[in-house]
Amino acid sequence: GGTGAGAPAAADSEEKHRLLIEHALSAIAVHEIVLDAAGAPVDYIFLSGNPAFTALTGLQTADVLGRRVTEVLPGIENSRLIDTYGRVALSGEPVSFEYYLPQLERHYSISAYRLSERRFATVFNDISRQKESEARLRSSEENFRTFFETIGDMIFIGDLGGKILFANHAVTRKLGYTADDLTRMHLLDAHPRSVQAEAQVIYSDLLKGGQSVCSLPLAHKNGTN
Secondary structure, three states, rough: OOOOOHHHHHHHHHHHHHHHHOOOEEEEEEEEEEOOOOOOEEEEEEEEOOOOHHHHOOOHHHHHOEEEHHOOOOOHHOOOHHHHHHHHHOOOOEEEEEEEOOOEEEEEEEEEEEEOOOOOEEEEEEHOOOOOOHHHHHHEEEEEEHHHHHHHOOOOEOOOEEEEEEOOHHHHHHOOOHHHHHHOOOHHHHHHHHHHHHHHHHHHHHHOOOOOOOOOOOOOOOOEE
16 A cells, blocks of 8 residues: 555655755756867756846846856856866766856855766855955955054054064064064063063053053163163
């Protein structure tokens, strides 16, 4: 009496799989690699795409199904994507990477997997905003680094224990220490011994959130103030 139990279970599993793909936040698409006469990958064809595929690419699934990517995205033949996907489809070795697609002006994180002979799936997300944020952060850091290194005032950066982590060029130029010297020093070492006790009180207050300003003299490496 249990001979037909497998079919409903398989159908239920396929329906869950379909719903998972349809509602996935990541874009999921299936493609077939196109090979030239020598067996080298030269193109690929769109076979399916979930709703997120349209949302993350701006391409309507109905408009691209059955078409070659070189038709849909002219110029892509000059990129490394076709070769990369070809290796996945032919070798079965999955890959994950980040890629900027100029035709869509978007950055993607992409994973590609072989499904069957010459067929592969791509799962990807749009990371353009993340990349823009990273670029702004790099620019901000570069601007700060330029300010830090070119300002004429001496700047020390230390940890909570008072160990010197960084110092700008003004410090090495005016006090004669090398960068290596400074990374082996405590902030107090930059002051003459006669004022180090006072400096300790000021730094301790600063670590507690105080508003102290240290205007004590600094000591040159040769011992002069």
